[in-house]
Amino acid sequence: MYKLGSLIGALALAGATTIAIAGEWQALPDKAPEPADNPTTTEKVELGKILYHDPRLSSSGTVACASCHNVMAGGEDNRSGSVGVKAQVGGRSSPTVWNSAFNATQFWDGRAPSLEAQAKGPVTNPIEMGMKSWDDVVARLKLIPGYSGLFAKAFTGSDVVTADNAAKAIAAYERTLITPNSPYDKYAKGDLTALSEQQQRGLQTFSETGCASCHSGPGFNGSQNGQGVGDYIKFPGIENGALEAQYGFSKDLGRYEVTKNDADKHLFKVPTLRNIALTAPYFHNGKVKTLEDAVAIMAKTQLGKDLNPQQVGDIVAFLNGLTGEFPKQEMPRLPAYPGKTFDFE
Amino acid sequence: MYKLGSLIGALALAGATTIAIAGEWQALPDKAPEPADNPTTTEKVELGKILYHDPRLSSSGTVACASCHNVMAGGEDNRSGSVGVKAQVGGRSSPTVWNSAFNATQFWDGRAPSLEAQAKGPVTNPIEMGMKSWDDVVARLKLIPGYSGLFAKAFTGSDVVTADNAAKAIAAYERTLITPNSPYDKYAKGDLTALSEQQQRGLQTFSETGCASCHSGPGFNGSQNGQGVGDYIKFPGIENGALEAQYGFSKDLGRYEVTKNDADKHLFKVPTLRNIALTAPYFHNGKVKTLEDAVAIMAKTQLGKDLNPQQVGDIVAFLNGLTGEFPKQEMPRLPAYPGKTFDFE
Numbered sequence: 001m002y003k004l005g006s007l008i009g010a011l012a013l014a015g016a017t018t019i020a021i022a023g024e025w026q027a028l029p030d031k032a033p034e035p036a037d038n039p040t041t042t043e044k045v046e047l048g049k050i051l052y053h054d055p056r057l058s059s060s061g062t063v064a065c066a067s068c069h070n071v072m073a074g075g076e077d078n079r080s081g082s083v084g085v086k087a088q089v090g091g092r093s094s095p096t097v098w099n100s101a102f103n104a105t106q107f108w109d110g111r112a113p114s115l116e117a118q119a120k121g122p123v124t125n126p127i128e129m130g131m132k133s134w135d136d137v138v139a140r141l142k143l144i145p146g147y148s149g150l151f152a153k154a155f156t157g158s159d160v161v162t163a164d165n166a167a168k169a170i171a172a173y174e175r176t177l178i179t180p181n182s183p184y185d186k187y188a189k190g191d192l193t194a195l196s197e198q199q200q201r202g203l204q205t206f207s208e209t210g211c212a213s214c215h216s217g218p219g220f221n222g223s224q225n226g227q228g229v230g231d232y233i234k235f236p237g238i239e240n241g242a243l244e245a246q247y248g249f250s251k252d253l254g255r256y257e258v259t260k261n262d263a264d265k266h267l268f269k270v271p272t273l274r275n276i277a278l279t280a281p282y283f284h285n286g287k288v289k290t291l292e293d294a295v296a297i298m299a300k301t302q303l304g305k306d307l308n309p310q311q312v313g314d315i316v317a318f319l320n321g322l323t324g325e326f327p328k329q330e331m332p333r334l335p336a337y338p339g340k341t342f343d344f345e
Numbered sequence: 346m347y348k349l350g351s352l353i354g355a356l357a358l359a360g361a362t363t364i365a366i367a368g369e370w371q372a373l374p375d376k377a378p379e380p381a382d383n384p385t386t387t388e389k390v391e392l393g394k395i396l397y398h399d400p401r402l403s404s405s406g407t408v409a410c411a412s413c414h415n416v417m418a419g420g421e422d423n424r425s426g427s428v429g430v431k432a433q434v435g436g437r438s439s440p441t442v443w444n445s446a447f448n449a450t451q452f453w454d455g456r457a458p459s460l461e462a463q464a465k466g467p468v469t470n471p472i473e474m475g476m477k478s479w480d481d482v483v484a485r486l487k488l489i490p491g492y493s494g495l496f497a498k499a500f501t502g503s504d505v506v507t508a509d510n511a512a513k514a515i516a517a518y519e520r521t522l523i524t525p526n527s528p529y530d531k532y533a534k535g536d537l538t539a540l541s542e543q544q545q546r547g548l549q550t551f552s553e554t555g556c557a558s559c560h561s562g563p564g565f566n567g568s569q570n571g572q573g574v575g576d577y578i579k580f581p582g583i584e585n586g587a588l589e590a591q592y593g594f595s596k597d598l599g600r601y602e603v604t605k606n607d608a609d610k611h612l613f614k615v616p617t618l619r620n621i622a623l624t625a626p627y628f629h630n631g632k633v634k635t636l637e638d639a640v641a642i643m644a645k646t647q648l649g650k651d652l653n654p655q656q657v658g659d660i661v662a663f664l665n666g667l668t669g670e671f672p673k674q675e676m677p678r679l680p681a682y683p684g685k686t687f688d689f690e
Contacts (some may be wrong), residue, residue: 060428062428070400079406079689081501281686315683319684321571330674338625338665
């Protein structure tokens with residue numbers, strides 16, 4: 001039994017069933033926080049699920065949110081760069097949509113302060129979904145008869161089919177995309193058999209190596225306090241010529257591209273480790289193909305440590321224990337544009 | 346009340362609840378025929394649904410069967426030509442997967458004699474899913490741990506992860522993609538209120554104009570007797586310079602491309618009219634954008650008739666009555682390739 005296991009055991013015996021184990025190890029909440037101006041409702045979630053899966057939100061009619069953030073899989077596309085309209089490949093690897101509701105900011109550079117703001121970005125990005133404007137998107141949605149009723153159910157007002165409401169609905173849907181009850185969560189709640197011995201050893205190594213100093217909190221994604229403190233980290237933190245030559249991590253200036261503040265050069269949002277086994281390849285540029293390599297590189301570039309193969313294997317085993325339970329979802333029906341055709345490019 | 350309605354009414358009063366109204370108007374069966382060597386089972390359907398939605402069956406990892414045959418919509422992509430890997434656009438418009446189990450042959454040129462044979466085609470087509478070979482697909486599937494168990498549940502034998510079994514599973518899933526209980530079906534079964542007065546008039550016009558001579562049977566897709574008789578039709582049947590100049594229908598030699606028999610030039614499979622309102626644009630090249638135009642062009646090129654706007658409107662109203670009920674489906678979970686990355690192009 002490892003030290004943390006003992007602490008957890010003690011807390012479990014004392015009847016603690018949720019979060020805040022030893023002040024550090026926390027289970028994933030069952031519900032995501034909701035902004036005051038966009039409470040989650042069944043109607044909004046249903047509309048959002050439809051919009052999220054509707055490729056008509058792209059210029060070609062072929063790219064939906066779900067194309068690069070596949071909820072049937074790990075919430076992204078398992079590619080280094082995502083493929084948008086006209087086979088254009090994005091410069092950063094798609095982050096997972098699963099548990100993104102627990103990120104204080106969105107995108108690798110944190111440029112969106114909310115899921116609502118994030119949802120609007122890719123649709124009009126020329127290399128992602130390629131729509132010229134949200135006005136064009138809304139015009140399309142208004143031509144699809146079924147959408148009027150769906151928006152009217154989800155929102156009040158006289159003009160409900162709007163970009164803001166579409167983004168709110170998509171965000172509301174995304175707040176339901178939570179994967180609780182991973183082996184780690186069960187362990188954190190007191191079931192000491194939920195992680196194997198190797199996984200428990202990996203948790204210990206993860207902690208001792210210092211990984212949790214950034215990958216903290218129930219999402220293993222930083223403080224998420226909304227102040228940005230602890231949510232961004234310089235990557236690579238320690239320059240390494242060989243790794244740079246191999247992976248080109250530093251080509252991307254990260255958060256600097258948003259703020260143009262020199263201090264933000266190469267800062268990236270701390271990504272969640274939830275379901276990390278399902279979201280290869282790794283890092284902002286998706287150049288690292290295996291979780292083993294990702295763990296070893298992180299230790300080297302962020303903590304100046306060389307892990308041995310057993311340590312890497314143990315941490316990877318632990319990270320596999322962060323794969324949660326995916327909620328069952330019914331496939332949405334996309335409302336039709338009966339007998340008519342959009343001018344897809 | 347129109348003549349056909351009367352006949353149906355008489356039959357309904359006599360207690361007839363299914364098919365064979367006046368020898369011509371038939372409701373869609375609730376079950377699709379199954380080949381002797383591939384009986385439909387729950388396990389096969391579940392595996393097939395997963396494979397059907399798995400973009401890792403494409404060279405880029407971005408194109409699944411569902412990409413061009415979207416079961417959340419009308420079973421295709423509402424484009425004139427589908428977009429495959431590297432943004433390549435196919436030469437023919439994607440046919441709907443819904444009710445494809447009622448087609449005796451598959452593809453516009455009928456080159457696949459079964460759903461099983463069809464399922465194998467697009468995966469290795471260089472402009473569709475772009476895999477170099479099914480051996481490569483199988484090699485990938487074998488690297489995904491979850492697939493072994495899914496194939497083992499669905500099939501017997503020592504080497505179950507095979508191309509044949511993948512195709513069988515996809516076909517078994519597709520046999521569940523049936524949309525019964527359209528307004529027309531309810532009408533055909535005796536509910537004379539299921540079609541509006543205009544739709545009933547449209548049914549009459551559809552019949553009198555001669556549309557049903559090709560679009561016959563419960564699928565409105567020809568005889569489907571497996572002999573090919575009545576399953577193919579020359580299109581355009583009557584040459585029309587103005588329409589040819591506008592739409593270029595004759596650029597495609599149709600079934601001739603399969604048989605190299607001169608008599609098969611410009612022959613195409615009679616496509617189903619089920620859910621036709623959801624599958625714009627129309628015809629093998631998808632050049633006709635509205636159902637109104639499609640109906641008028643068909644009457645002109647196949648039957649030598651000029652329909653007036655009311656006749657067109659009535660037939661379109663009737664065709665809207667062929668939109669069926671789509672079965673609820675749970676989203677599949679795609680098994681992971683944990684912590685590893687495929688070499689997607």
